[in-house]
Amino acid sequence: MTTVHTYDAVIVGAGGAGLRAAIEAADRVRTAVISKLYPTRSHTGTAQGGMCAALANVEEDYPEWHAFDTVKGGDYLVDQPAAQLMTEEAVDAVYQLEHWGLPFNRTPEGRIDQRRFGGHTRNHGEAPVRRACYAADRTGHMILQTLYQQCVKRDVRFFNEFYVLDQLLSDGRCAGVVAYELATGEIHVFRAKSVLYATGGYGRIFKVSSNAHTLTGDGPAVLFRRGIPLQDMEFFQFHPTGVYKLGILLSEAVRGEGGILVNSDGERFMERYAPTVKDLAPRDLVSRAIYQEIKEGRGVGPRRDAVYLDVRHLPHDVIEEKLPDVTEFARVYLGVEPTREPVPIQPTAHYAMGGIPTNTDAQVVVGEEETPVPGLYAAGECACVSVHGANRLGTNSLLDIVVFGRRGGLHMSEFARDADLPDLPDAPDVRVRQTIDGLLNRPEGANAADIRGELQEQMFDLAFVVRSETSLRKMADVLAGLRERYERVFVQDTGKVFNTELTEVIELGFMLDCADALVAAALARDESRGGHYREDHPLRDDANWLKHSLASRQADGSIRLEIKSVKLGPYIPMERKY
């Protein structure tokens, strides 16, 4: 049996972007939030270091400096008007969160305190600037809690542990979504005038990742399967400081507060790679520097495949007051006491710059001419505005979710207020039912964990910090093989109540879609830019590649690639030095 619900606005995902959109929409139109997790489990909660805005509370700063850093940090693939808008709205976005109770750390005068972060500089690169507003090293946790609190206050309608598996379109406009209820195995159709995806990233396609197990690219994959192109999928951020082997994030705030990276010679090697900002260079540069140190034999650890993050010289009160969580991660997961020993780290898959193409109102747009799909929206990591270009600056993700979550929530509710209720397509749940029935009625087959493990291992080996045509072609072959095995994957649990084996297998299918798009786009882009580094094409090629990529799934299963212009502005692309 399928239950049909009707709403003006449906938001898929309840992390920062989804909750921020919900606050905006729920005050205006009939709104529902659908999330496969309880909202407070969302991965926004694990963001640590801060949220940048040019408040100038502790030193001179301007949104324009922030915009420049964002564009340069993104290796000029950023759409400059979007970055200007985001960095201007950042200031009010921070005040808004403070008014809602977010417990920011404070200056002695009682103002919001600010600290340094990678790639954020004063006056176009002169020196690091204190721009990141923060709540100890749990800023994301406090943003998620604060936004959820505001939703509780507004009595927002949540469908928790409902998993959206398909997008409904009729006559080229959004008609709703189809969801699977985890507790009962029932199918629900949500007929809706507008739908906003805020499902986060897909870092779990890599073996070493800071991402939650549940970050499997659901939103992008659902739309990809419905013919919506995905933008800039080749650009994935590898954060330099993940806990060795586990990938758990150790915030850039550690270096913002004075922590340094050292190699096996005890050398602070970032002085060689970025003489001005050193350890506070953007993440793509630092991750490549670590890779280079390891390659040249200066790694640490039993396999010499890590480097050290060293905070032993920092005052104890800074470590305890401003970095308590990351210190505990080192203690619990590595058995390392950071006040006495350096912490072994390695780059970890952290953030998808690419995703569902949108404009600055979070409307999903298709093609070079950026035609909006009426009623369809996306915000946060699953979307590509693009404010992060080829490499996101630290803290700009938290800014992105509140700025574009708000804009999306506002626009979708205004759209819904004026729009008629769309017709549902015939048998709207048929695709989802076929998928689930197909998976549950198979007497035997391939093991999903083996497929997932191989995907993660191979993506880590072949499509990580350093890529080449050879490695990517090999990865494309691997993906074709995994796809074949996935077609006959076996689910042992045939029940309806919390069949998390089934939902994990569906997630794996979405991961394969995201990996397909990533590898195809990475193969095509024969240049190096931001997070995408091709050792066979180590230089940036603005003549040919100052372009966004769009990857679309074709009927025959192949992927078609197109390019789209970058929206330029005042900042002329120049060589990126720090």
Place this chain on the structure above:
Amino acid sequence: MDDGNGLGDVLETSDRRAAGAGGRVTLTLRIRRYNPETRGQESWWDEFTIESEPDDRLLDALHHVKWYLDGTLALRRSCAHGICGSDAMMINGRNALACKIIVRDVAPRVTVEPIRGLPVLKDLIVDMEPFFAGYRSVLPYLINDSGEPEKERLQSPEERHRYDDTTKCILCAACTTSCPIFWGDEEYVGPAAIVNAHRFVYDSRDEGARRRLEILAEKNGVFRCRTTFNCTDACPRGIEVTKAIQDVKRSILFDRF
């Protein structure tokens, strides 16, 4: 860095530690199971023995069971490093997050059960709704009707520090479901809800303290607490839960709001 010799010692230590590790350990997991679809209303115990890395998380071991031995095993998890609060379980009789328990510390044998006091839905998954209803009942959001200034409201570092500890709560329910009062009476609002009330009662920007304290002074409120400290022991975030509850009791008895 001028500390090259010091790092040399550290390098040797880290190499020795790695050389000493390496060996896998055998871990037997005894798991309380429940599946109303296949086995009716009775729970049962299953045992699985696996080979594990000593520095794996217990969550990794549970994943191994689910992925290779019994796909029907149901549990919640997400971030796997102690922040999202999904995987609170009773582990060797004490509440903890499975992602913060290291195999080395529990091998060769560990018992895993769902947290207590909430209805079990399947295996290690419980119905969290009664827990969140308690949370919602204490008005867990900033109340301030004095109008919003153009910039931030001022708050001194000392005022900020007053409620810092209770802002760490991740709503995992480890505290509430370790509380013997809550086991006996689901109507008791429970430690986590009080922690979240505390977070606002002592926030200098908040004006809703009186309303929250009135709610917590009622019969299912804070005076049900018998200070057993189970909650403080259970908290994976190290929040001094019992102390927070005592703060609230004291404010109800002695403060004027």
